Amino acid sequence: MGEIVKLKLSEKSCELPFKAGETFIELAEKAGIEESCGVLVDGELVDLRDCPVGGEEIEFVDYEDEAGKHVYWHTASHVLAHAMKYYMDGDLKLAIGPATGEGFYYDFELPRTLSESELERLEAIIKQIIQRDISIERYSCSKAEATAKFKENSASYKLELLDDIEGEPTFYRQADFEDLCSGPHLLSTGQLGVVKLTKLAGAYWRGDENGPMLQRVYGIAFKTEEELDLYEERLAEAKKRDHRKLGQELDLFQVDDSVGPGLIIWHPRGAEIRQTIEDHWRRRHRAEGYRTVMTPHLAQEELWKISGHLDHYEENMFPRMELDDTNYRVKPMNCPFHMKIFNSQTRSYRDLPLRYAELGTVYRYEKSGVLHGLLRVRGFTQDDAHIFCQPEQLEGELISLLEFTTEMLATFGFNDYEIFVSTRPDDYVGTEDRWELATESLKKALETAGLDYKIDPGEGVYYGPKIDLKIRDSLDREWQCSTIQVDFNIPERFDVAYVDNDGEEKRPIMIHRALFGSLERFFGCLVEHYGGAFPPWLAPTPIWILPIDSANQEYAQKVADKFAEAGINSRIEPATDSLGKRLRLAITQKIPYAVIVGSDEEESGKIELRTYGETSSNSLELEIAVEKISQIIADRAPIKPV
RNA sequence: GCCGAGGUAGCUCAGUGGUAGAGCGCGUCCAUGGUAAGGAUGAGGUCGUGGGUUCAAAUCCCAUCCUCGGCUCCA
Incomplete structure (x- = not known):
């Protein structure tokens, strides 16, 4: 009797005395709390049937709280x-x-x-x-x-x-x-x-x-x-935002039985969006000091024996092909080729860090039950890169890489993701102290960048630990997109080395990284993120021009030409259907801007511009519309009224 | 790969032993229109595939492929 527990009750906090043997149920009654599911005792969820010991801070939780x-x-x-x-x-x-x-x-x-x-x-x-x-x-x-x-x-x-x-x-x-x-x-x-x-x-x-x-x-x-x-x-x-559904409705891509499960056929509209993504990717990588490379889709099996993939992931590789008494494999990874490029010359420490990037298409045999639209496929293009650096450069590379990653994702509207550091798996190669060092540098880089992360124990790759960045789909499932992996092993396997300033040959540290992960998966996430309503800079055709009458076709063409001069793709929907119908189509196809032109507009040199998501249009000078939309595209801004 | 549910027209779906249906889309014709579906008409399917049962199978049975939801996996 007379002992005190502090009680946090919504905003107010008070202190309640209790008798020995009294449960939280009785305490809740005293505090006038009717419906509670449980109680947080110093932040830990506890059964109401338990008893307080005294001095702790408690908070009753109900259905409104996560714990409740x-x-x-x-x-x-x-x-x-x-x-x-x-x-x-x-x-x-x-x-x-x-x-x-x-x-x-x-x-x-x-x-x-x-x-x-x-x-x-x-x-x-x-x-x-x-x-x-x-x-x-x-x-x-x-x-x-x-x-x-x-x-x-x-x-x-x-x-x-x-x-x-x-x-x-x-x-x-x-x-x-x-x-x-x-x-x-x-x-x-x-x-x-x-x-x-x-x-x-x-x-x-x-x-x-x-x-x-x-x-x-x-x-x-x-x-x-x-x-x-x-x-x-x-x-x-949420189901309406499913990329598989939108991919069909917006004519972006298909997967066809007769082609093969998990193999993606990109239709023009999907491919055009992908091109825009890739163009941006190339521009940004050049600016960040990457050299882009291209490598074959097939190679001799020996390459994957050296890299260790055959030992660790053979069941996920497509079976071998025998050609002229030599065994070949379709590539599941791009790294061995990048090693070859590094090894094609004697490298000096002055060359480092050396960054090779490739939009490399790889094929992995995924079990049939796991395939999922664009998010889990058997053939995909990685935005892969390998960075070779000196040990003392690792930290700096990782920090700038994280910055690059978050910037790249933010450009596409992704600011909401979870970051994981995956640690040493059972099935690992290399020494424990190297793993320790690599894991610590990943953590340190995240901390320096001020990014929160969770640990994914034992989820690292066999050759090194990694940082993964996961994005949620419309149904709240998480998909790994960006990945940054430190690797002390594969360089050794390929005998990759540089000459240091003391004349000694030394082993560089390698970082494998992909910012989008796979273009297929990233695109799938992107479709869901925007619900199919792509911002004007990504939309394959950001503008549809709707002449009210066939007589306005010529003016519609003039409008299209004006947009084309500014480098903006548009298309004319001729007046073979009613305006209402064509407008409806533009809306269901989630076209950012519908331009309506009739005789009034033709006479005044104006256009009626209706923005996706708005219920009416506004009238403006053609030149001004072109200028403003150009700006929106240049800014990579979201859809907004002009 | 495992467990379950499904595959019918280009798309979305109805039909559950007895001659294959609708809406949208597509073609043609008419209509020339002012902000989410103008009207008429036509074409289009060996009902995922292969076996079986039956006088008769889209329908019942078996196998197989694919898709979906999970599980396991995911360099």
Whole structure:
């Protein structure tokens, strides 16, 4: 009695006394907090059933908070498992059922395959469990008791989980359902609003592809039906931005069965956008001191034996071709060729850093189940470069490289990405101290650049650690685009060396880097980022000219010529269809500017200009329009009214 | 690669044992129009592919390819 916990309650903070043995539930009551999902104790999420010790800072969280949502969804996953137990008459094995970033899932071993049509019936059972408002109790027991219980129920997955638990395992029980779980959980099922089961999938037990395949049910829970509706609307909106859908609608690219899975055919409009991206890329690389090179698509297999790719990634390479008693491979990487260029002369320390860049098209055999539009393909063009430098130049190169990367992405409107440092994998070559050094220099460069990052343990490439930059797609999936990799190994394998100022031959350090990653993937992300409405500088045809009447065709041509003189591509949609129809087409094709010209405009030398996203046009002098749009393109600015 | 769901006209989709459908798009003709679909008419499909069951298969069964959602993987 009389002990104090500090309580943070929204903006106000106060201090609350509590008695020994009092739980957070009682504390919440005292503080007048009605609905809470859990409690953050000095920032750590804790079950409401726990007791404070005194002196800590606590904050009750509800569904509005990220931590609260986590508890809410986690409980929903237990309710799903509870419903599944009824649905399968108890004939099932439970694996795991965590909350995710958006919702939850539960993995089951079931006596038969579940079909999507059954999800609705499961939802109905879930609804009943919620309506019964079953109180959820927590208890713990000894490991031996838990083991005995699981053995009796032949709960083999739970038994395995038990092995990893230190101390007493805890259980959460709601009526005739209980689950081994560290929590935290809500206090009763009635606290849940509406649970929606979203998809069905297979998942390997513990992510091991040699292990058993379980059935995973995904779901999400909300306080109200209205929130669920909003979520579904948001999802539908996101699907409209899907690059595969837009690629079809805007005639950007295709993937054709008879050509091959994961092989992209770029249509004119897609190819024109890509050209603009590549032109910008070349210009910027020249300015940053890169020399561009070009290398073959095929080479003798020996090259990849030397580089180590054959040892480490053969299963991801297309099979060998035998030509004149020599084995060839389609290239999965550009690096060996760049080594050859370096080695074509004796290099001096004065030559370093030496930067070779290539838009190099590579082919990798990706497993069929992983292909995904432009984002995961079998043939793609890397904006690859290899930088050879002296050890003392590494830091500086990395720092300027990060600056270059972020600038390049920002040009295309990407300011929102996650950065990861991938550390040494099990399957590595080289010495540990070199790995350490390389990893530290990557971290230091990020810190100098003031960029936040996460560690991706063991996710490095076999030859060195890397910085990856990941961009999210319209459905919130992350895709690695930019990558910067330090490599002490491949230079050694190719015996790459320079003569230092002391006359000694020394090994340069190499950086592999790709800013876009692959042009295919980057373009896919770009389509989704802009929702297909490309800014005028990227749009293949930023202007459509719509003459009102056939009689205005000549003036339309004059307008087109004026834009062409300024280097702006436009196209005339002749008056064979109604103006309304042609305008609608321009809008659905997400053309930045529709220019409408009739007899009025012809007489006054003006145009009507309607900007994408606006509901009306404005009248302006042709010369002024050309000048202003030229400026917008030169600035690489987003679509905006003129 | 694994689990599940799908592949019908150029596109989006309906048809679930009995002679292949719609809308959009495309062609032709009419209409010459002022800010998101003018009217008429025509062409277009061995229903992913290969087997099987059946008097009869887009429809049922098997295999296979591809796509989608996950899982595993991703130099």
